[in-house]
Amino acid sequence: xxxKLFTYNHDRSLFPEKGQxxxxxxxxxxxxxxxxxxxxxxxxxxxNMSLELTLQGDEVMDxxxxxxxxxxGFEKLMERRxxxxxxxxxxxxxxPEPDFNEYCFASAMEELAGIQIxxxxxxxxxxxxxxxxxxxxxxxxxxxxxSLGQGIIGQWSLYxxxxxxxxxxxxxxxxxxxxxxxxxxxxxxxxxGFLKRMEETLQIIESFMKDIKKVMFNxxxxxxxxxxxxxxxxxxxxxxxxxxxxxxxxxxxxxVRKDYPYLKYxxxxxxxxxxxxxxxxxxxxxxxxxLLLSIDLIRQILAKIPLKGDIRAKTPNVLxxxxxxxxxxxxxxxxxxxxxxxxxxxxxxxxxRVNVRGPxxxxxVALLEDMIINENIADxxxxxxxxxxxxxxxxx
Amino acid sequence: MGKINxxxxxxxxxxxxxxxxxTIKDPVSRIAADRYRGFHKNNLEKCIGCxxxxxxxxxxxxxxxxxxxxxxxxxxxxxRPRIDYGRCCWCALCVDICTTNSLSMxxxxxxxxxxxxxxxxxxxxxxxxxxxxxxxxxxxSDNYELYDPQRxxxxxxxxxxxHDSFVEIVQGFSKEQAIAEADxxxxxxxxxxxxxxxxxIPEYIKAIRNDNLDxxxxxxxxxxxxxxxxxxxxxxxxxxxxxxxxxxxxxxIRWLKRYIADQNPADKYKEILNQGNIDDKxxxxxxxxxxxxxxxxAYYLSLMGYSCTIFEKLPQxxxxxxxxxxxxxxxxxxxxxxxxxxxxxxVDIKYNATVGKDITLEQLHNDYDAVxxxxxxxxxxxxxxxxxxxxxxxxAVDLLRDVSLGKEIPVAEKIVxxxxxxVAMDITRTIARLQKQKYGKVQVIATSLESEEEMxxxxxxxxxxxxxxxxxEPGWGPVEIIIExxxxxxxxxNKCLSVFDEERRFNPKFDKExxxxxxxxxxxxxxxxxxxxxYITESFKENLEMDQRGRIIVDKHFQTSLKWFFAGGDIIQxxxxxxxxxxxxxxxxxxxxxxxxxx
Ligand code: SF4
Ligand code: SF4
Ligand code: SF4
Numbered sequence: 001x002x003x004k005l006f007t008y009n010h011d012r013s014l015f016p017e018k019g020q021x022x023x024x025x026x027x028x029x030x031x032x033x034x035x036x037x038x039x040x041x042x043x044x045x046x047x048n049m050s051l052e053l054t055l056q057g058d059e060v061m062d063x064x065x066x067x068x069x070x071x072x073g074f075e076k077l078m079e080r081r082x083x084x085x086x087x088x089x090x091x092x093x094x095x096p097e098p099d100f101n102e103y104c105f106a107s108a109m110e111e112l113a114g115i116q117i118x119x120x121x122x123x124x125x126x127x128x129x130x131x132x133x134x135x136x137x138x139x140x141x142x143x144x145x146x147s148l149g150q151g152i153i154g155q156w157s158l159y160x161x162x163x164x165x166x167x168x169x170x171x172x173x174x175x176x177x178x179x180x181x182x183x184x185x186x187x188x189x190x191x192x193g194f195l196k197r198m199e200e201t202l203q204i205i206e207s208f209m210k211d212i213k214k215v216m217f218n219x220x221x222x223x224x225x226x227x228x229x230x231x232x233x234x235x236x237x238x239x240x241x242x243x244x245x246x247x248x249x250x251x252x253x254x255x256v257r258k259d260y261p262y263l264k265y266x267x268x269x270x271x272x273x274x275x276x277x278x279x280x281x282x283x284x285x286x287x288x289x290x291l292l293l294s295i296d297l298i299r300q301i302l303a304k305i306p307l308k309g310d311i312r313a314k315t316p317n318v319l320x321x322x323x324x325x326x327x328x329x330x331x332x333x334x335x336x337x338x339x340x341x342x343x344x345x346x347x348x349x350x351x352x353r354v355n356v357r358g359p360x361x362x363x364x365v366a367l368l369e370d371m372i373i374n375e376n377i378a379d380x381x382x383x384x385x386x387x388x389x390x391x392x393x394x395x396x
Numbered sequence: 397m398g399k400i401n402x403x404x405x406x407x408x409x410x411x412x413x414x415x416x417x418x419t420i421k422d423p424v425s426r427i428a429a430d431r432y433r434g435f436h437k438n439n440l441e442k443c444i445g446c447x448x449x450x451x452x453x454x455x456x457x458x459x460x461x462x463x464x465x466x467x468x469x470x471x472x473x474x475x476r477p478r479i480d481y482g483r484c485c486w487c488a489l490c491v492d493i494c495t496t497n498s499l500s501m502x503x504x505x506x507x508x509x510x511x512x513x514x515x516x517x518x519x520x521x522x523x524x525x526x527x528x529x530x531x532x533x534x535x536x537s538d539n540y541e542l543y544d545p546q547r548x549x550x551x552x553x554x555x556x557x558x559h560d561s562f563v564e565i566v567q568g569f570s571k572e573q574a575i576a577e578a579d580x581x582x583x584x585x586x587x588x589x590x591x592x593x594x595x596x597i598p599e600y601i602k603a604i605r606n607d608n609l610d611x612x613x614x615x616x617x618x619x620x621x622x623x624x625x626x627x628x629x630x631x632x633x634x635x636x637x638x639x640x641x642x643x644x645x646x647x648x649i650r651w652l653k654r655y656i657a658d659q660n661p662a663d664k665y666k667e668i669l670n671q672g673n674i675d676d677k678x679x680x681x682x683x684x685x686x687x688x689x690x691x692x693x694a695y696y697l698s699l700m701g702y703s704c705t706i707f708e709k710l711p712q713x714x715x716x717x718x719x720x721x722x723x724x725x726x727x728x729x730x731x732x733x734x735x736x737x738x739x740x741x742x743v744d745i746k747y748n749a750t751v752g753k754d755i756t757l758e759q760l761h762n763d764y765d766a767v768x769x770x771x772x773x774x775x776x777x778x779x780x781x782x783x784x785x786x787x788x789x790x791x792a793v794d795l796l797r798d799v800s801l802g803k804e805i806p807v808a809e810k811i812v813x814x815x816x817x818x819v820a821m822d823i824t825r826t827i828a829r830l831q832k833q834k835y836g837k838v839q840v841i842a843t844s845l846e847s848e849e850e851m852x853x854x855x856x857x858x859x860x861x862x863x864x865x866x867x868x869e870p871g872w873g874p875v876e877i878i879i880e881x882x883x884x885x886x887x888x889x890n891k892c893l894s895v896f897d898e899e900r901r902f903n904p905k906f907d908k909e910x911x912x913x914x915x916x917x918x919x920x921x922x923x924x925x926x927x928x929x930x931y932i933t934e935s936f937k938e939n940l941e942m943d944q945r946g947r948i949i950v951d952k953h954f955q956t957s958l959k960w961f962f963a964g965g966d967i968i969q970x971x972x973x974x975x976x977x978x979x980x981x982x983x984x985x986x987x988x989x990x991x992x993x994x995x
Contacts, residue, residue, distance in 0.1 A: 084542070085454030088487035152409055159418035166429075173431040173533050179487050187492075188431060188536045211408065218405035310539045317543035317579045318493070319451060320605065 024061055026054055033061065036377075040069045043147045043381045046096050046139065047391035049364065051384075055377060063372045065365050071395040078354045083109060083183060084318035086351060090341075091177045093356055094393040096139055099132035100334040101356070102181035104341035107262070108330035109183045112323045112345050113315070120309035121185040123301060126263040128172070128180055129332065130297045134205070135164040136335040137291040140388050144284055145216050147381035148225050153216050156208045163201045170194065183321075185312030195302055202295050209292065217285060226280035230371055230383040233278075241362045244337025245286040246387060249278035256333035268300050280386040287335070287388070322349050336360055336388045358393025365394065424506065432503035433486045433533045436479055438520035440466065442498035445473035446584035446639040449490035449499055452542075457483035458490060463521045470590045471637030481515040488533045493542045495582060495639035501533035502526035545644020548577040550651055555863035560832035562723040565860070566628070566651070571607070574655040578604040580640055581647050587634035592969075593619045593978035597634055597649055604652055610668045612656040617669055620977055621695035621738055622688060622717075624730040627654025629721055631818070631854065631972045662733045671741065677701035679991055682764040684751045684931070687715020688973045689770030689965030691738050692980025693987075698741040700988050705764070706743060709750040711801070713739075715772050716966070717973060719797040720819065722826045752931030761960060765994075766987045768954075770965030770976060773925035779814060783877025784921065788884050792823035792922035799826060807834055808918035812887045814874050815922030816844020821857035823920055828866045838865040841914045845892050845904055847871045869914065873906050877919055886913040927967045936961075953986025954979055962987055 019025045026033055039050035048069035054062035074093055078086045090105045091098035103125055110117060117125075138161035142154025165175040170191050172180035180187050216222055234250045236242060247254045255272035257265045273289045275282040315321065325347035331340035337359030344353040364387055375383060428434060440463065450458040460475035468474030477490070477499070491499050499519075504526035509515070520527070551567035558565050569577065583598040591597065596615045603612035616623040630650050638646030660668060679702050683690045686708040694704040712718055713735045717726060739745060751757060751771075760767045776791030778784050788808065792815065795805045807830045813820050824842040831838050842861065844851050848870040851858060858868055872889035879885070891910035897903040929948075932940065941949040941957040947968065950956055954964040964979030966972075 081454050084452065084489065088454055088485050088489065155417075155419050162421065169432060170429040171431075173429070173433040173488065174486065177485070179433075185540070187540065189538055191430065211412075214405045215409045216406075218402050220399065220402035221406075223402060308538070311536065312538075312540045314541075314544065317582070319448070319543065319582055320579070320602075 026062055028054075032056060038380055039066070043143070043385075045364070045384055045389045045391060046143060047389075049389070049391040049394070051368075051372070051380065053372075053377070053380070058377045060372050060375050060377060060380065063369050065369055067365065067391060067394050069395075070392045072392075073396075075354050075356065075396045078351050080350065082319070082349050083321050083323060083351060086354070087182055088177075088179055091179055092392070093396050094334075094339075094358060094390050095176065096390055097132050097136040097334055097336075098177055099128050099181060100332050100339040101341070102179070103129055103332055104330045104339060104356075105343070105354070106181050106183045108328050108341045108343035109323055110313075111328050111330060112326050112343065113321075114324070115184060115313050115315060117185045117313045118310040120189070120306050121311050121313075122263055123305040124186045124189070124311070125181050126265070126268075127298065127301045127305060128168075128178065128186070129263070130294050130301065131164055131168060133335050134291060134294040134298065135161045135168070137287055137294070138164065138205070140287065140335065140385070141212065141216075141284075141291070144287075144382070144385045145212075145222075147385045148222060150216060150219075150222070153212055156212065160201075160205045160208050163204060167194070167198055167201055170197075182312065183318075184315040185310070187311070189308055189311060190305070198298065198302060202298060206292075206295060209288070213288070217281075217288065223281060225379065225382060226284065226386070229280045229379060230375070230386055231277070231279045232283075232367070232371070236367070240367050242337070242367065243359050243362070244333070244335065244388070245273075245283055245290060246278065246337065246363055246367075248272060249275045249283040249286045251276050254337075256331050256338050260331060262332060264301065264304075267304065268297055270297060270300075280382060283386050290335070320349050322347060323351070331357075334359070336363065336390065339393075356393065356396045358390065358396070360389045360391065361394045363387040364389035364391070428503040428505060428531070430503065430531045431533055432501070432505065432531070433488045434502045434505040435481075435507065435524065435526055436477075436491075436519040437500050437502050437524075437527055437529075437532070438477065438518075439498040440476055440520040442496050443476055443494075443520070444471060444496055444498075444586065444639060444642070445475040445477075446495050446582065446586050447473065447475065447477075448493050448495050448582045448584055448639065449477050451583065452489045452493045453484075454487075454489075455483040455485055457481075457485075461518060463518055468589075470633070471586060473586065473589065476518050476521060478516060478518045482512070489542075491533055492535050492540070493582070494535065495584070496642040497535060500535070502529045503531040503533075504529065543582060543640070544576075544580050545640065547580075547645040547648055548573045550648065555860075555865075558724065559838070559864045560829055562829060564628075564727045565724050568658050569648075569651055569655045571659075574604050574652060575607065577648055578602070578652060582639055584639045586637055586639050587647075587649060590637045591634045592972075592975040593981065595619045595634075595653075600656060601647070601649070601652055604656065609656050609659050613660050613665070613668050616653060616656060619981065620974070621692055622734045622973070622977055623653055623657040624734045625688070625717055625726060626974055626977070627651065627657050628730065629717070629726050630974050633974075657733075662737065665737050666740070671699060674699060674741075675701045676703065677991075679703070679765045680705065680763070681987060682707065682760040682767045684760075684767065684769040685709070685715055685771040685965070686713035686735075686745060687770050687772045687965055687976060688717060689772075689976035689980035689983070690715070690768065691735060692977040693768045693770065693962075693964070693984045694743045694980075695738045695741065696981050696984035697987060698738075698743055700984065702765075702987070702991075704743045706745040707749045707751050707755065707760075708745060708747050710797075711747050713745060713747075715770075716774070716971075719774075719800045720793060720822070722796065722799070722822050724825070724829075725822070750931075752933075757931055757933060757936060765991055766960050766962060768962040768964070768980075768983055768987065770963070770967070770980060771927065771929070771931075772966040772976075773927050773971055775926045775928050776921060777924045777926055778921055779874050779923055781874050781876050783879050783884070783919075786877060786879055786884055786919075788918045789877065790918070790920050792819050792920050793925055795920065796823055796826065805830070806918065807831055808916070809835055810839045810916045811841075811918045811920060812914045812916040813840060813842040813920045813922055814844075814887070815842070815924075816846050816851040816853055816870060817922065817924070818853045818857055819925070820844065820922035821853045821861050823922055824866045824868075825857075825861050825864055827920070828861070828864045832865075841867045841869055841916070843869040843872045843874070843887070843889060843914060845871070845873050846895050847892075850895060872912065873904055875911070878913065884917055884919060886915045887919055888913050925966075925971070929967070951986075952982070953989065954983035955986050955990060959990060962990075 040048035050066040090101040142157040145153030172178035340357035342355040890906040965976040
């Protein structure tokens with residue numbers, strides 16, 4: 001009985017023939033197909049992005065991704081801003097996880113300028129990046145559950161995220177855009193009592209994560225809709241340039257924190273979280289465990305962080321800071337994978353070129369278009385969230 | 397088993413049914429964190445309107461606007477930042493860079509109004525409920541600086557090396573030092589507004605940063621043809637107001653100017669400034685006195701095509717710059733570098749030519765199209781206390797002049813200098829050197845009416861004088877010079893309680909009970925100088941407007957009531973070199989206007 005209830009049979013006989021290019025011959029005038037727009041507002045991702053879907057019945061035959069709804073031209077804008085003026089801009093590139101932008105931009109600049117930031121600031125940067133990962137996963141997990149119809153998870157996880165934002169607020173002065181990792185260092189030491197409040201926050205999150213495991217992961221419906229769904233094959237990883245949990249779920253331990261150690265990661269004890277098989281379920285589970293790893297890392301950092309000390313290196317006057325000419329690529333592991341800034345300086349007060357490598361571009365444009373074929377329309381949102389996409393970083 | 401568990405497990409969510417919902421958080425009465433970046437606050441008394449906040453704001457959210465009740469004055473543009481919350485992204489960079497730390501943010505972030513216009517206001521000027529809040533973003537502590545508040549240290553000869561010689565003390569910046577110092581400038585222009593000559597300070601500082609010293613020199617000469625000199629001895633009013641000095645040390649503007657001039661060799665000036673091929677206007681201007689104002693007038697007039705002749709009473713040009721300022725502050729070769737360039741433009745100069753004696757003003761009036769006078773203040777004023785008629789009482793200006801002329805001056809073993817200005821410091825330090833050479837030890841006391849804080853001399857002059865073993869005794873009023881057996885034995889002084897009254901008028905108050913005698917065999921007076929205008933004969937004086945104190949009245953172009961006669965420099969304003977230079981420049985423009993109108 002239960003078997004029948006959850007079984008869905010693809011009837012391949014109804015499918016259009018494939019043409020020579022391997023793509024199905026879609027003849028819209030045959031009235032066998034339907035085009036619908038999934039987006040730009042939809043439950044699949046945080047931010048605006050559209051999928052132009054061609055359906056036959058409820059099955060996706062073809063998909064074209066459309067971006068551009070969030071284009072703010074930041075990369076270009078920065079070419080007309082002094083370096084310090086780029087600092088408040090970069091965080092806006094990826095709204096839900098701004099700190100990686102701040103870090104990559106600042107560290108690229110510091111590398112070109114040959115600036116060593118104070119030890120204390122290195123620890124604080126590390127802390128902020130892990131806090132950012134934590135809150136970003138908390139937001140994602142609500143989306144993943146919500147896209148498959150589970151509202152309660154999002155309510156819990158966004159509550160937990162709010163607690164992390166409270167900590168961000170007291171440390172950085174902002175909840176969403178922290179503008180904390182400034183070229184040359186950071187903008188503040190830990191406030192009094194921060195360690196205690198952070199520990200309380202972590203414990204609340206841990207307790208909710210236990211519930212989430214029970215309610216979301218040990219859940220027949222969730223499993224039915226995610227196991228064996230949206231599989232990413234191991235050999236696609238390098239073909240598409242897949243990184244982060246999407247890649248690690250296939251068993252490849254790709255993690256910038258280990259592969260190209262930065263900040264204090266060499267001093268922290270951790271192993272990249274992996275799984276054997278990258279379907280939606282396992283990807284979700286890798287993220288869940290990565291979230292718990294983040295909690296662990298935050299504890300490790302807070303145990304070692306110096307509680308006071310200088311927070312910013314001596315730099316040239318920011319109003320006319322000329323970065324020596326050269327180019328560099330600075331990267332970090334964000335929740336979606338490898339985040340990077342490619343910075344070119346011509347030696348003037350303005351960056352010549354800033355290029356942001358957000359992992360969402362790879363995952364949500366190239367990969368998604370191929371993965372989504374033959375999936376059921378009802379699974380599209382869940383599949384999209386399982387790639388963990390932040391459209392603003394696609395459109396810089 | 398696993399399957400059954402997967403069906404039952406989700407029901408554990410029900411345990412939260414007895415808990416308070418996590419989704420209810422109150423955003424209205426919630427108090428934001430102490431560091432929250434909310435609406436701005438500004439302490440308008442502290443703010444100087446430098447506009448640095450405006451320059452850093454990448455959103456152009458800040459406009460500098462006039463505010464009622466705030467006047468433009470030296471060191472304050474009179475403008476205040478107005479913030480447009482339609483543009484502001486709450487980055488607080490404006491707070492972090494604020495040169496006076498007047499700007500901060502409150503932790504208030506909720507404000508609802510139907511009128512979009514209200515979200516653009518001048519913090520501090522329009523009262524807001526959050527103005528008094530303590531919490532909110534402040535500039536971070538812990539060595540967080542967006543520009544370096546500390547000066548690059550200037551190399552100086554140590555007191556031991558310099559105390560018996562007249563070698564220049566300040567060594568000047570190296571290229572690295574100059575660029576590092578220039579980097580500190582926030583380009584606000586507060587200094588330009590205060591500089592009497594309105595020199596393009598942020599512009600030439602920028603030229604230093606860009607290592608474009610040709611351009612730097614051009615900028616200097618736009619408003620000041622004596623940069624080597626000013627780069628050494630200018631009273632640097634600009635530095636007193638420099639924004640960076642509000643929480644740190646002001647830019648070393650004077651040394652930076654000197655750096656540009658020092659780095660450009662004299663023989664390159666012609667090529668860099670490229671001022672050849674000036675059309676001769678066929679008009680002649682006579683200039684009385686080759687001091688800073690006369691030289692400046694000559695320079696700018698020559699550039700306009702006038703042929704200028706300077707009449708100088710002394711054997712060399714420079715006026716007070718040569719005959720008043722000791723060589724350890726302003727070496728003669730540097731003085732000559734500036735003067736020679738001006739003379740190279742075709743300015744004719746007659747030395748040892750005293751107007752009123754060797755040639756009359758009348759003759760100048762007849763032979764030239766206009767006359768400019770900048771004869772300065774060369775006669776020392778006396779305290780007129782009992783004993784000043786004694787032969788061992790001297791005037792500082794006379795002694796300083798004699799030193800420059802290469803004459804030997806009397807140096808007693810114990811000397812007291814009366815005065816607290818720069819001239820007093822100059823003579824004190826000159827005497828200290830001569831005493832060191834002659835007696836191997838220094839016994840000179842400089843005493844001023846003003847307290848240490850009020851002494852008009854530059855701070856570094858006082859410090860350096862002390863380093864050279866001179867004793868500075870501020871806050872004493874001279875009573876009499878004690879003479880026994882026709883010999884000076886000391887100066888009797890009263891404690892001075894205050895120099896000025898409530899209305900800032902000169903009205904010293906003394907404590908007659910508190911008296912002291914400074915031992916001395918010789919006294920030097922340096923309480924100010926007066927002008928010698930005897931060359932303006934009665935026939936001219938009839939029509940020349942003067943104020944009650946005998947100063948010539950001039951208009952903004954330094955034109956007197958005798959239309960052909962212009963006057964500037966210390967006899968009109970100042971006294972200081974840069975004001976004189978500015979006067980000379982303005983007078984040159986005035987003379988040009990006058991001549992154009994008449995021809
Ligand atoms: S930077 Fe500070 S002192 Fe300058 S105008 Fe702005 S608020 Fe005023
Ligand atoms: S907070 Fe940032 S955006 Fe707002 S006015 Fe200040 S500098 Fe401009
Ligand atoms: S020198 Fe000082 S006052 Fe002048 S522009 Fe630079 S910072 Fe402003």
